[in-house]
Amino acid sequence: MDSRAFLFGFLLVFSVFSKAVLNSNITFGGQAYIERWSDDRQQEYTPSNQPDPERSTEMLKVHRFPSINEHSQLVNLAQALQDHYQQAGDIIIESHAITNLKQKVSEQFMVVVSGTDTQLQAQFIRLTFVAGEAMAIVFSKRFDAEKDYDGVRVWLDKYGQESERNLRSWAEPF
Numbered sequence: 001m002d003s004r005a006f007l008f009g010f011l012l013v014f015s016v017f018s019k020a021v022l023n024s025n026i027t028f029g030g031q032a033y034i035e036r037w038s039d040d041r042q043q044e045y046t047p048s049n050q051p052d053p054e055r056s057t058e059m060l061k062v063h064r065f066p067s068i069n070e071h072s073q074l075v076n077l078a079q080a081l082q083d084h085y086q087q088a089g090d091i092i093i094e095s096h097a098i099t100n101l102k103q104k105v106s107e108q109f110m111v112v113v114s115g116t117d118t119q120l121q122a123q124f125i126r127l128t129f130v131a132g133e134a135m136a137i138v139f140s141k142r143f144d145a146e147k148d149y150d151g152v153r154v155w156l157d158k159y160g161q162e163s164e165r166n167l168r169s170w171a172e173p174f
Helices: 003-014 072-086 153-167
Strands: 024-026 031-038 042-046 058-065 091-100 107-115 119-132 132-145
Touching: 003 042, 003 132, 042 153, 072 107, 072 119, 091 153, 107 153, 132 153
Parallel strands: none
Antiparallel strands: 024 031, 031 042, 042 058, 058 132, 091 107, 107 119, 119 132
16 A cells, blocks of 8 residues: 555544634745645645645645544654654654643654655654644655655755754644
8 A cells, every 4th residue: 555545544534524724825934835735634735836736846734633632642643653654664864752841732743754766755744732633734845756866865954954943833824
């Protein structure tokens, strides 16, 4: 089974209709993003200058998990995602919990590199609670594996920390 199909199925199993409504135009990392696709559980955004999600080199996805409302469930979701990526042969660059003492919440964060023969992708994944509802916020950067195999490593070295800071501090659509 294709790992993306498995992950999509996994996300659907844990998701039900959400009361959260996200904006169709957002800003992430100082760049304008436009909603390209959505359903009652997730939204996909690409930069305003990249209208085709299939060809876009950057994407921001928000997955809602309204049935997950306890920290232990969020930790279990993070572990299930990590297990999935490992089983798919993806590379987990980083995975850790983040505690925000000011808001008295804990989040899960991971950086994963996945790919096929033709495409590589760096994914920054933040699992958090928003208005009592679990959400996965995923920023991904794609690379052409045939033309730019080292692009992921170079990009992570140059922009990885900035991307993590942007994702961890991002709260605009909520």
